[in-house]
Amino acid sequence: MAALCEEDPSLEKHFKGHRDAVTSVDFSRAKKQLVSGSMDSCLMIWSMKPQMRAFRFLGHKDAVLCVQFSPSGHLVASGSRDKTVRLWIPSVKGESTVFKAHTATVRSVHFSSDGQSLVTASDDKTIKVWTVHRQKFLFSLSQHINWVRCARFSPDGRLIVSSSDDKTVKLWDKNSRECIHSFCEHGGFVNHVEFHPSGHCIAAGSTDNTVKLWDVRMNRLLQHYQVHSSVVNSLSFHPSGNYLVTASSDSTLKILDLLEGRLLYTLHGHQGPATCVAFSRDGELFASGGSDEQVMVWKTNFDADDGDVVKPQKYSSSVDGTHGTVQSEMDCGIHHKKTKTQDSVRTHEQQEEETSLANTLEHIVGQLDVLTQIVSVLEQRLTLTEDKLKECLETQQKIIQNKTN
Incomplete structure (x- = not known):
């Protein structure tokens, strides 16, 4: 077996443009763009190409606390302290549709993997699910007894996980809309929760300094x-x-090796709390944001030899003095790394056909996303026009009545 060739993650670039703390970051599917939200009430869309100017999106009336690209990369969702959610087309015009999603601050937005649904979480203690098309409200989940910080769909879309200032992580069945389990092991507010790519496990970070x-x-x-x-x-x-x-208020980012249950790297980049972090869809890059108003893009490097085989084992590990049992990667859905011989079975022609088909489907889905958004924008404009017309007619009626009198 070849030895893993691990290199340290390296800082590729950093972006300056926000005027207050960065709260959230996310890559588009093809890594062409990176979106960030900030306490300055703005979204910034950064191009990953050199010398390309960034877009600043204005619309929210208060701090933007969460942002995410749709799976196709043709829409961006944002949630704000102004209680609204906006759906943006990430282009020069920066057009958006807006809807009042909650009765308090919106802390989290997340698209389902098919891009059809959106889940939002709020300080009003609820989680809400919406259709992306026309932003139709579907249902609400409300068993948390304090602010809900984060909500995520599972990769298959059947479950929703949420984390709250009530110190719990709750797992919900999307179809029955029932809470199927509450995890109560955290000793502090639970700021963030994510599903493992397999959908078999979840990770949460808390104000008790633990993951x-x-x-x-x-x-x-x-x-x-x-x-x-x-x-x-x-x-x-x-x-x-x-x-x-992971990103922490101790100003560091940490990379954890889940196979071995150990801390792999500690990264120092931000001056002050590191507030947000996200891997790109292919894992080659990750981005971080901080209270220092900066967005940093890092090259992963340490996953360069993911083609080598790692044998499944069971580990019992201690990380910084805290004990935890790490199941075998098969048990908890942490995958074996593929052998190079497996990949070589595929012919070059098959790979080209699959790539071509995937690109075509992505383009079609992207165009549908854009059309959906354009229709929503037009509907809003039509409603405004109708309201103005109604006002004009009412004014005209009053004038006629006055003349008659």
Whole structure:
């Protein structure tokens, strides 16, 4: 077996443009763009190409606390302290549709993997699910007894996980709309939660400075990391499922090796709290944001040899003095890394056909997203026109009545 050739993650670029703390970051599917939200009430769309100017999107009337690209990359959702959610077309014009989603601050927005649904979480203690097309409200989940910080769909769209200032992580069945389990092991507010790419486990970061991973099939704690010296604000799984990156108010980012249950890297870049972090869809890059108003893009590097085989084992590990049992990667959905011989079975022609088909489908889905958004914008404009026309007619009626009198 070839040895893993791990290199340190490297800072590729950093973006300056926000005028207050960065709250959220996300890559588009093709890594062409990066979106960030900020306490300055703006969204910024950064181009990953050199010398390309960034777009600043204005619309929210208060801090933007969450942003996410749709799976196709043709829409961006944002949630704000102004209680609204906006859906943007990430182009020069920056057109958006807006809807009042909650009765308090919107903390989290997340698209389902098919791009058809949106889940939002709020300080009004509820989680709400919407259709992306026409932003139709579907249902609300309301068993949390404090602010809901984060809500995520599972990869298959059948489950929703949420984290709250009531110190719980709740797992919901999307079809029955019932809470099927509450994880209560955190000793502080739970700021962020994510599904593992397999959908079999979840990771959560808390104000108790810890990161915990649970198996959602057995509802039991898998791993417990106490590697930060302050609040854990955000985390993101590498698409392979073998690594987790975390961002903390101790100003560091940490890379955790989930196969071995150990801390792999500590990254110092931000001056002050690191508030958000996200891997790109292919795992080659990850982005972070901080209270220093900066957005940083890092090259992963350490996953360069993901083609090598890692044998499944069971580990019992201690990370910074905190013990946690790490299940075998098959048990909790952390995958074996593919052998190079498996990949070579595919012919070059098959790969080209699959790539071509995937690109065509992505283009079609993207165009449908754009059309949906344009229709929504036109509907809003038509409603405004109708309202103005109604006002004119009422004014005309009053004038006629006055003349008659």
